[in-house]
Amino acid sequence: MSTMGRLALADDRGGTLLPRPQRHRQRAAVPLRAVLSRVVVAVVAVAALAACGRPSDLDHQEQVAFARGCTSLIERNMANADPPVRELGGETLDLRDPAGFYAVLERLRGPKTFDFNDPADADRSPKDKLDDPCRPRTPPKSTESTSTTATTTTTAPPGP
Amino acid sequence: MTRRWVDVAVPAGLVTVTAATRLPHLSTPRAFVFDEIYYAPDAASMLRYGVERGGVVHPPGGKWLIAAGIRAFGFTPFGWRFAALVAGCITVVLTYVAARQIVRGVLLPGLAGLAVALDGVSFTTGRVAMLDVFLALFTTAAITFTLAALRHRDNRRAVNRCRLGAALALGLGLTVKWSAAYLLIGVLLAFVLLDARDPAGPRQGRRVLATVLSLTVLPAAVYALAYVPWVVNAGKTYQHLHDCQVYGDCSLSLANRIRQLVEDQNRVLEFQRTSKQDRNSNAALAWTWWNQDHPTTMFRKPCLDAYAQAPDDLADRACDGAGTGKVMQIVTVANPVVWFAALAAGLVLAGYAIARRDLTIVFLLVAGVYQWLFWAVNSRHSYSFYIAPLIPAFALWLVYVFAQRGFRWVAPVFATLTVAAFVFYYPIWAGRPLTPDQARAREYWLAY
Numbered sequence: 021m022s023t024m025g026r027l028a029l030a031d032d033r034g035g036t037l038l039p040r041p042q043r044h045r046q047r048a049a050v051p052l053r054a055v056l057s058r059v060v061v062a063v064v065a066v067a068a069l070a071a072c073g074r075p076s077d078l079d080h081q082e083q084v085a086f087a088r089g090c091t092s093l094i095e096r097n098m099a100n101a102d103p104p105v106r107e108l109g110g111e112t113l114d115l116r117d118p119a120g121f122y123a124v125l126e127r128l129r130g131p132k133t134f135d136f137n138d139p140a141d142a143d144r145s146p147k148d149k150l151d152d153p154c155r156p157r158t159p160p161k162s163t164e165s166t167s168t169t170a171t172t173t174t175t176a177p178p179g180p
Numbered sequence: 181m182t183r184r185w186v187d188v189a190v191p192a193g194l195v196t197v198t199a200a201t202r203l204p205h206l207s208t209p210r211a212f213v214f215d216e217i218y219y220a221p222d223a224a225s226m227l228r229y230g231v232e233r234g235g236v237v238h239p240p241g242g243k244w245l246i247a248a249g250i251r252a253f254g255f256t257p258f259g260w261r262f263a264a265l266v267a268g269c270i271t272v273v274l275t276y277v278a279a280r281q282i283v284r285g286v287l288l289p290g291l292a293g294l295a296v297a298l299d300g301v302s303f304t305t306g307r308v309a310m311l312d313v314f315l316a317l318f319t320t321a322a323i324t325f326t327l328a329a330l331r332h333r334d335n336r337r338a339v340n341r342c343r344l345g346a347a348l349a350l351g352l353g354l355t356v357k358w359s360a361a362y363l364l365i366g367v368l369l370a371f372v373l374l375d376a377r378d379p380a381g382p383r384q385g386r387r388v389l390a391t392v393l394s395l396t397v398l399p400a401a402v403y404a405l406a407y408v409p410w411v412v413n414a415g416k417t418y419q420h421l422h423d424c425q426v427y428g429d430c431s432l433s434l435a436n437r438i439r440q441l442v443e444d445q446n447r448v449l450e451f452q453r454t455s456k457q458d459r460n461s462n463a464a465l466a467w468t469w470w471n472q473d474h475p476t477t478m479f480r481k482p483c484l485d486a487y488a489q490a491p492d493d494l495a496d497r498a499c500d501g502a503g504t505g506k507v508m509q510i511v512t513v514a515n516p517v518v519w520f521a522a523l524a525a526g527l528v529l530a531g532y533a534i535a536r537r538d539l540t541i542v543f544l545l546v547a548g549v550y551q552w553l554f555w556a557v558n559s560r561h562s563y564s565f566y567i568a569p570l571i572p573a574f575a576l577w578l579v580y581v582f583a584q585r586g587f588r589w590v591a592p593v594f595a596t597l598t599v600a601a602f603v604f605y606y607p608i609w610a611g612r613p614l615t616p617d618q619a620r621a622r623e624y625w626l627a628y
Contacts (some may be wrong), residue, residue, distance in 0.1 A: 060348070074227035074251065081255035082224060084493055085210075092211035092481070092496035099482040118486035125494055146221035150212070 087129050090154035094125070097156055106156030113156055190286045191273045194293040198269045201297065201602075202307050205610055206265060207257040209498035213510060214478035216309045220260040223247035223309070230413030236444065237451045241355025241406050242311035249309075260309040267317040268306025272297045274320045275572040281327035282540060282576065283583040291582070291595055292575040295518045298602040299575075303609045304512040305568045308478065311356050312568040318353035319363050320572040322346045323547045326367050327576075330540045333374055343371055347395050351402025358452065359566075362554045366546040368395045373539055410444070411437045419444050455560050464564045466555035470523065475513035476565050482507050483613055502613030509619065510611040512565040517597040521590075522548075522574035525581040532584075544580060548573035 075081065094113065098104045104115035111124045212220060222232040223246035232243065249262035272293045279289035296302050305312045322345075329342035346367050353360030368391070375387040414420050414437040423440065424430040464474035483499035483506040490496075498508045526548060533541045551570050555562045582591040607614050608622050 074224075075254045078224060078228065078250075078255055082221075085212075085220075085255055085257075087494055088496050089211045089217070091490065091494040092209060092498065095484075095487060095496070096481050099484055115484065115486050118489040121486065122490055122494060126491065129494070145218065147217045150217060 086150060089150055090129070091122075091125055093150065093154040094156055105159060107159050108156040109153075112159065186286050190290045191276055191293075194272050194276055194290065194297060195269045197294065198272045198297040198306075199265070201606075202265055202268060202303065205612070206261055206307060207497075208500065208611060209479060209481070209496040209508070210257050211479075211496040211498065213308045214310065214476070216260065219243055219246055219311065220250070220255070220309045223250055223260065224255050226409070227251060229416040230409045231417045233416075233418055237448055237455075238311055238357055239355045239403065239406060239448075240410065241352060242314040242357070244406070245314055246309045261307060264306055264309055264313045267313045268302060271302070271306075271313070271317045271320050271572060274317070274324050275575050278320065278324040278327050278572065279576055279579050281324070281331045282544070283579055288579040288583055288591065291591060292572075292579040294595065295515075295575040295578060295598060296572050298598050299515045299518045299571050300605055300609050301512055301514050301565055301568050302571045303602075304478065304510060305565055307610070308510075312565060314356045315353055315360060316569040316572065318349045318356060319360055319547075319569040321349035322353065322360075322363060322367055323573060323576075325349060326370050326543060326547075327540065329371065329374060330543060333377070339371075339374060343391060343394055344398070346371075347398035348402060350395070351399035354399055354403045355406035358448075359551060359554070359569075362550045363547065363569075364395065364399060366543065366550050368392065369546075370539065370543045371395060407441060411441060414440055417444070452560055462563060463561045466552055466558070466562055466566075469552065469564045469567055472514050472516075472519060472564060474564055475511050476563050478510040478512055479611060480507065480509040498611065499613055506613040506615055507619055508611055508613040509608055511608045511622075512563075513605075513608075514567070514571075515598060515601050515605065517594065517601045518571070518574065518578075521594055522577050525577040526574075528581045528584075528587075529577050541580070544573065544576055548577055 094106070094108070095115075098106055098113065098115050101115075106113045108124075109128045111128060113121055113124055115121050219242070222236070223243045225231065225233045226240065226243055226247045227250060232240065245263040245267065246260055249264075249266075250259045253259035253262055275296045276289045276293035279292035280286070283289060302313075302316070305316070325342040325345035329339045329346070332338035332342070350360055350364045350367060353363070371391045372388055375384060375391050378384050378387065410417065411434075415432050417440065419440040420430075420432070429436070462474075462476045464476075468474055479498070481496075481498045483502045483504060485504045487495070487499050499506065502508065526545065529541055529545055532538070533545055548570055551566060555566060578594065579591075581587050582594070605622055606612070608619070614622070
């Protein structure tokens with residue numbers, strides 16, 4: 021007998037391991053046909069669900085999600101800065117004055133800020149589109165840390 | 181009667197435990213975690229245009245699943261993470277089903293499912309809109325079908341059915357990430373070996389040929405099907421917009437669509453070939469994964485009292501209820517009990533493989549190391565959470581060894597320690613704010 025044959029024919033020997041079922045005598049531990057058909061049905065159902073349109077207010081939801089993502093990025097950028105002051109879009113962000121800080125971000129934010137569906141911008145990844153407008157700069161004539169934080173990801177995808 | 185009740189109760193219990201531990205705070209943070217910044221917007225683009233926009237480095241299958249969650253619950257953190265939650269629950273149940281192919285009863289298979297449910301890599305990847313949990317789902321399905329075929333090796337019809345299931349699962353896996361191909365090689369070899377045990381003759385040759393064809397053509401067909409929306413909507417792809425704007429080639433003939441698809445695939449291939457290790461502080465070479473000393477910090481935010489004043493439409497709520505001094509982080513690192521016990525079980529299993537020459541044991545070992553070995557010889561940048569598809573196989577290693585005489589006493593000890601480790605590490609897996617001392621206590625051996 022070949023090595024392959026011996027390998028394939030070896031039996032389980034552990035006390036609580038399953039013996040190989042005799043042909044047509046023992047029902048399967050799981051109904052394989054049912055499992056297979058349910059997997060196929062589930063995949064088709066998911067595809068159908070995804071294919072049947074989009075949420076009615078997807079544009080608005082995207083803007084809110086990106087505004088939160090942008091704010092989170094800025095907060096993480098400034099959390100360890102001393103003093104926690106940065107510039108963004110010509111305005112000063114100062115975390116020591118939270119009300120003013122968020123008022124500036126509200127002002128800076130607008131429908132155009134997070135337009136992720138502009139065809140002219142299609143070559144840029146979502147990460148770049150979020151990072152670029154959400155990367156505050158250290159104010160000029162300042163001596164504080166100049167480190168910045170971008171979104172943490174694996175790596176930027178390549179261009180075309 | 182009792183058997184039937186147990187057959188339902190154990191999987192239901194596993195789903196309940198998995199969902200109950202992963203569902204709380206699923207929407208936190210309300211910001212993109214790690215590569216969610218790519219996949220969630222890509223999924224939204226697919227709902228909008230039928231294709232992704234911008235640079236794409238993975239096939240569309242996983243992103244379609246994320247899109248289904250967004251379709252159901254909107255472009256919210258819950259919506260884009262929902263599919264991962266469901267995939268994680270199914271993976272746990274599949275691990276249970278796979279374990280039932282190799283050990284008796286339901287307790288040890290239940291323990292296998294529990295080990296996956298309470299592992300840190302499975303837990304964290306099962307709560308973010310990334311692709312690894314979907315890859316784990318489909319590779320675990322392929323492993324399950326292969327183990328079932330090995331168990332029912334004398335029943336040709338059952339083997340054929342399992343081969344079909346494995347081929348479809350691997351095809352779906354390929355539509356998520358190309359690395360599913362690594363497992364395909366192992367599954368193909370297992371089925372060819374099953375064919376080889378039959379008496380030699382023309383029928384044996386036909387069986388081997390049928391196996392090779394079904395495990396190559398079918399996955400390829402499933403992969404091609406996943407790109408049908410791409411070809412249909414080629415006019416909205418970046419590839420087409422670029423060609424149209426730059427080269428004036430705005431043709432939408434079928435030939436042009438296919439050409440642009442081939443270019444897209446080449447672009448993905450180029451990324452996989454040229455993306456090297458030095459770009460990201462979270463990257464970890466595969467040979468360093470064994471002790472988990474370079475886990476991936478997917479999200480980290482030092483908390484400040486000021487964040488409480490953020491208006492709702494700007495607040496990420498990462499630090500909800502936590503003031504200045506605490507830190508919120510999501511770290512993808514394995515449950516140490518599951519991880520190191522599995523490594524030890526792997527050594528025992530290797531000994532059994534040599535002593536018993538059992539194809540099931542050999543396949544179990546392959547299923548647990550394929551992703552690791554291929555990444556170890558690949559210079560492309562890699563991350564320790566790439567082991568997500570291996571965790572179910574590790575759980576199978578564990579219960580196979582626990583089922584042996586001399587190791588049965590270990591199972592209850594393992595279960596207890598796994599739960600204890602889960603409770604301890606839960607805050608850094610689920611992103612619950614901790615004090616610096618609490619966070620330091622959870623730092624992992626040589627890590628950081």
